[in-house]
Amino acid sequence: MRMTCELKLVNILPITLDTREAANRLADVVRERNECKQIVLDFWGIEFISRSFADQLYKELYLHDKESFDIVIKNADATITRMLDAVSKTQAKRRVVKRTHLVTSYDDLQQMESFVMSW
Structure with a gap:
């Protein structure tokens, strides 16, 4: 049976969390709790987290x-x-949009001007 596990962050990380490495360490600790279905991250005592963290x-x-x-x-x-x-609002996966562009070659400036002015 998978249970709920609680991690008190002040016991495993500094009180200011300002690096990506600290986030990676926390993620590793969370993954080690593979018996847990729910992980509670207790931020009591944490004073600051950076955007990068x-x-x-x-x-x-x-x-x-x-x-x-x-x-x-x-x-x-x-x-x-x-x-x-x-x-969390900036983390949406981006959709790939396929676009095709027509590339046209012109022998002289007048042909190109004629094309551009036709719009």
Whole structure:
């Protein structure tokens, strides 16, 4: 049976989380808890997270591992919550748009001018 696990971030990371490496370390710790269906990240005592930390954490846990477990954020102050929310809005996967462009060659400037003016 898979259970809920809680990670108190102040016990495993500094109180200011400002690097992508710190986000990678946290993601590794979360992945080690493979018996857990739900991971609670307790931000009590964390004073600051940078945009780069939040961006990397989102990529690691929400994009790569989103089917493996659920993430719950606990005790995050308003600035941390706003940063996580802001980053989550920029992480939508981009759709590939295929476009074809017609390339036309002209022998002289008058032919090109005729084409351009025909619009």
